Amino acid sequence: MTSRLPLLAAGAVLLAAPAAAHAGDRVGQDPEGVLGGEDIACAATCTVVPDRNANLDLRVPGFEGTTHGVVVEWRIRASGPGARARVRGAAIAGGGAKALAAGTPWTALAATTATQTFAAGLRVEAGDALALDLDRATLLANSSFFPDSERVLTGEPALGDGETRALAASAGYVAFDALVEPDCDADGRGDETQDTAADCGEDPGGPDDPGDPPADDPYADLREDGPAVTLAPRARLKGARASVVVVNPHAVPLTGTLELRRGRKRVGTAALALAAGKARTVKVKLKGGRPGRLAARATLRAAEGPARTTKAKLTAKRGRVPVDGRYKGRSGGQADWVAIVKNGKVENLNGTTTLYCADSRTQRKVAFGMFGDDPDPRIGPDGSVAWEATKGYGTVKLKFRATAAAGALIGNAVVEERRPIQGADPVTGMPRIEFDYCFAGQDFALVRK
Numbered sequence: 001m002t003s004r005l006p007l008l009a010a011g012a013v014l015l016a017a018p019a020a021a022h023a024g025d026r027v028g029q030d031p032e033g034v035l036g037g038e039d040i041a042c043a044a045t046c047t048v049v050p051d052r053n054a055n056l057d058l059r060v061p062g063f064e065g066t067t068h069g070v071v072v073e074w075r076i077r078a079s080g081p082g083a084r085a086r087v088r089g090a091a092i093a094g095g096g097a098k099a100l101a102a103g104t105p106w107t108a109l110a111a112t113t114a115t116q117t118f119a120a121g122l123r124v125e126a127g128d129a130l131a132l133d134l135d136r137a138t139l140l141a142n143s144s145f146f147p148d149s150e151r152v153l154t155g156e157p158a159l160g161d162g163e164t165r166a167l168a169a170s171a172g173y174v175a176f177d178a179l180v181e182p183d184c185d186a187d188g189r190g191d192e193t194q195d196t197a198a199d200c201g202e203d204p205g206g207p208d209d210p211g212d213p214p215a216d217d218p219y220a221d222l223r224e225d226g227p228a229v230t231l232a233p234r235a236r237l238k239g240a241r242a243s244v245v246v247v248n249p250h251a252v253p254l255t256g257t258l259e260l261r262r263g264r265k266r267v268g269t270a271a272l273a274l275a276a277g278k279a280r281t282v283k284v285k286l287k288g289g290r291p292g293r294l295a296a297r298a299t300l301r302a303a304e305g306p307a308r309t310t311k312a313k314l315t316a317k318r319g320r321v322p323v324d325g326r327y328k329g330r331s332g333g334q335a336d337w338v339a340i341v342k343n344g345k346v347e348n349l350n351g352t353t354t355l356y357c358a359d360s361r362t363q364r365k366v367a368f369g370m371f372g373d374d375p376d377p378r379i380g381p382d383g384s385v386a387w388e389a390t391k392g393y394g395t396v397k398l399k400f401r402a403t404a405a406a407g408a409l410i411g412n413a414v415v416e417e418r419r420p421i422q423g424a425d426p427v428t429g430m431p432r433i434e435f436d437y438c439f440a441g442q443d444f445a446l447v448r449k
Contacts, residue, residue: 024072024192025061026358027130028177029053030437031077031115031141039139040174041080045158048140049090049097049131052151053173060089062126063182070183071122071130072190074104075115077141077175083109084135087120087178089128092153096166099159100128109138115175123188130178133158140174147171218251218276219304226308227254229274230330231296232447234407235316240289242316244282245408246298247330247445248274256300256307260284260314262292272298279410279445291317323379323404327446339409339446345376346385349400353415355438360421364438368398368415379404385411395419400444407448414441 028050040048050058060069074087088103104120124130134140144150152174153167181190189195232245248254253276260268268284294314301307323344329337329351337351350369357364370376372393379385388399395417402411416439423434 024069024179024181024190025057026177027057027060027180029173029175030177030358031075031175032437034077034141034173034175035143035145038142038172040134040142040152040154040172041139042134042136042156044136044156046134046154046156047090047097047099047131047159047167048134048174048176049092049129049153049167050174050176051092051129051153051169053149058129060124060126060128060130060180063184066182066184066186067126068183068186069124069126069180070188070190070194071104071120071124071178072181072193073117074120074130074178075117075176076109076132077113077115078109078134078138079111079113080109080137080139081111082135083111083138085109085138085140086133087122088131088133089122089124090131090159091127092129093164096164097129097131097153097155097159098164099131099161100124102161103131103133106133106135120178121188121190121194123183124180130176131159132174132176140176142172142174144172219302222250222252222302222305224305226306227252227300227302228308229254229298229300229310230445230447231298231310231312231314232407233312233314234448235294235314236405237286237289237291237316237318240286241283242268242286242289242294242314243405244284244296244314245279245405245410245445245447246272246274246282247279247408247447248277248300249330249334250276250302252276252302254300254302256298258282258284259297259299260286261295261297262288263295267294272300274300277443279408281405286316323383325448327409327448329444329446333442334444334446337444337446341379341404341409345378346370346387346402347376349387349398349413353413353440353442355415355417355440357417357419357436357438359423359434359436364417366396366415366417366438368396368413370398371396402444409446409448410444412441412443415439 084106086104086106089100091098150171152172155167181192230247236243254274258270258272268286270284296312296314299309327339339349340347348370352367354365372389373391377385377387383404386401389397397416400413418435420433421436
């Protein structure tokens with residue numbers, strides 16, 4: 001194990017209490033809170049285990065009613081040519097560590113000094129530590145503020161599955177944390193973001209006590225009228241096939257059919273399956289595939305409730321569908337989202353969303369937009385576009401990736417805010433200003449008017 005001078009810059013050290021995120025707990029140090037000092041590097045491979053910090057939770061928590069948990073997301077600030085990392089559970093005893101079951105797959109890190117976030121599905125148990133395996137030439141941001149209350153364990157080469165070995169201890173905390181959610185039914189999926197059907201602990205009711213329907217029942221607005229969807233008003237015609245974008249605004253999957261008519265004549269049908277909250281480009285083979293006006297009928301149903309037909313007028317054109325125009329959300333939390341595309345560039349994407357604030361454990365609604373000094377992104381030949389605010393954006397930061405396809409802009413946006421809040425020094429107890437970390441990630445589907 002070697003140490004090198006810091007190559008990764010970050011903001012001020014945050015010494016707030018451990019943060020809980022959406023429906024789970026953050027275990028470890030927010031990567032943005034590592035000031036830098038001596039980056040941790042490996043000659044070959046190594047295992048790094050954050051073991052102790054007076055101001056942070058470095059063990060998997062026990063959730064109400066279960067000791068099972070799942071790492072659903074992990075964040076890291078590390079870099080280097082060919083850098084790779086993975087996460088696994090570990091049991092700590094004295095100065096040694098035992099690597100538990102196989103961890104997440106090895107993940108290639110981008111050549112950036114920014115925090116990188118990765119989805120996961122790693123089973124863990126209450127009391128486990130979380131370990132990082134690093135590949136050669138990976139520089140992991142590391143710092144030290146109170147040496148007497150911090151400890152990180154390191155060892156080369158990386159621990160094998162089930163291997164127990166003594167590790168070297170040093171003062172410091174590393175730029176790595178993970179979001180752990182409860183797994184009450186022990187199926188290996190986080191109860192809040194990966195296993196929304198989990199109902200452990202719910203009162204099942206009975207003949208004399210049917211119980212109240214859950215407040216977040218995803219079928220509540222579908223049982224009477226069925227699901228409505230959104231159809232983009234333009235379709236791309238290639239050969240004899242029309243590409244039609246259909247948006248499912250509901251939190252449950254839908255199945256059914258899409259029918260296209262020219263006048264009263266049916267000219268094409270296709271089976272349709274839409275994932276919850278997602279958009280899909282459906283290719284429909286047309287009889288007499290020629291450009292012009294079409295009438296679309298999407299008949300869909302959910303697992304509960306009746307079928308419902310959404311009707312719309314479409315214009316089918318050959319060649320690439322023009323991307324310039326005004327795109328707007330049609331339902332739910334995206335009803336006020338708007339994107340403006342001009343001369344092939346996204347000039348603005350704005351709206352409102354609800355953020356979760358990790359330190360204060362509150363929610364707040366904020367307005368976001370493409371604020372800042374970064375240039376407007378151009379939509380590529382394949383329809384893809386990406387943008388991230390890096391300077392001059394104030395306290396609310398937006399980044400997004402999207403694809404323009406057949407009259408719709410479909411993608412994912414992340415909104416972050418760092419706002420000042422009143423805190424207290426963990427050592428002296430004196431009041432001080434700290435910065436709350438508020439965030440939200442959301443898939444979106446905006447339709448061109």
